[in-house]
Ligand SMILES: NC(=O)C1=CN([C@@H]2O[C@H](COP(=O)(O)OP(=O)(O)OC[C@H]3O[C@@H](n4cnc5c(N)ncnc54)[C@H](OP(=O)(O)O)[C@@H]3O)[C@@H](O)[C@H]2O)C=CC1
């Protein structure tokens with residue numbers, strides 16, 4: 014069974030499905046099978062990263078599927094250790110080589126690394142790689158408004174998307190409002206909070222029971238109604254299908270509000286605050 018997933022259009026014109034497949038930890042043959050199963054189920058957006066060491070796994074799944082390349086949306090990400098202009102260009106080329114691809118649909122700076130403070134150089138490399146046709150759309154992950162303002166001020170170009178930690182325990186309301194004002198698409202990483210205690214939460218369970226849905230489905234519907242693209246990772250065919258079977262019900266304003274109340278000031282999964290955290 015293959016389901017159709019609604020799409021959104023980014024400010025640069027690229028369309029993306031509102032749910033994609035996260036691939037952190039999906040590797041090797043098992044990973045290829047999981048990704049191919051997801052594509053068969055209806056997923057068209059696949060999220061990888063240079064640092065996940067699975068761009069090759071994603072590439073193999075793309076080679077194996079009968080779905081035409083132009084219907085897929087493949088994202089990868091530039092690691093912090095390669096932010097200098099020349100290294101960023103070489104890394105984008107290496108990402109393409111690893112994935113056996115001619116282009117990525119979306120390429121993101123993985124973390125701003127503000128202490129290192131050369132993310133504007135990395136951004137210039139992404140801008141040029143887009144001009145050369147290696148990438149269709151360019152964005153960032155884990156950038157705070159001050160970082161994105163600097164990108165736009167120094168290069169004249171703002172990101173199409175910002176992929177951030179977002180789940181019911183950390184709902185990022187202020188950052189989402191800022192994205193909306195700037196027409197930058199919000200994308201949620203760890204949308205199920207990495208299957209932590211959020212999947213046992215009693216408030217969400219009672220909402221799920223009322224709709225005859227699972228807790229995960231309610232959470233992913235909540236992301237959709239917030240206007241965020243989500244990229245749940247699952248290696249299981251059943252859970253992959255479950256996670257995109259969310260377009261036949263809706264949450265009321267009251268239910269959205271009850272979930273909003275679950276957010277916590279220190280709700281991040283691993284305490285990775287982009288103002289101070291650096292990842293290489
Ligand atoms: N830009 C960034 O800095 C970051 C980006 N990411 C991206 O976001 C993606 C998603 O985040 P991730 O950290 O993987 O966490 P998720 O919130 O997607 O949770 C994944 C976990 O949830 C389980 N799961 C999935 N669906 C269900 C379900 N319906 N019911 C119960 N359990 C379920 C999975 O297990 P199973 O596989 O067994 O189903 C897995 O253990 C990543 O894979 C990656 O692509 C992640 C972190 C940071």
Ligand SMILES: O=C(O)C(=O)[C@@H](O)[C@H](O)C(=O)CO
Pocket residue numbers: 037062123283285292
């Ligand atoms: O998975 C990613 O994309 C990351 O950026 C990692 O930092 C991830 O969040 C992690 O869990 C590292 O321990």
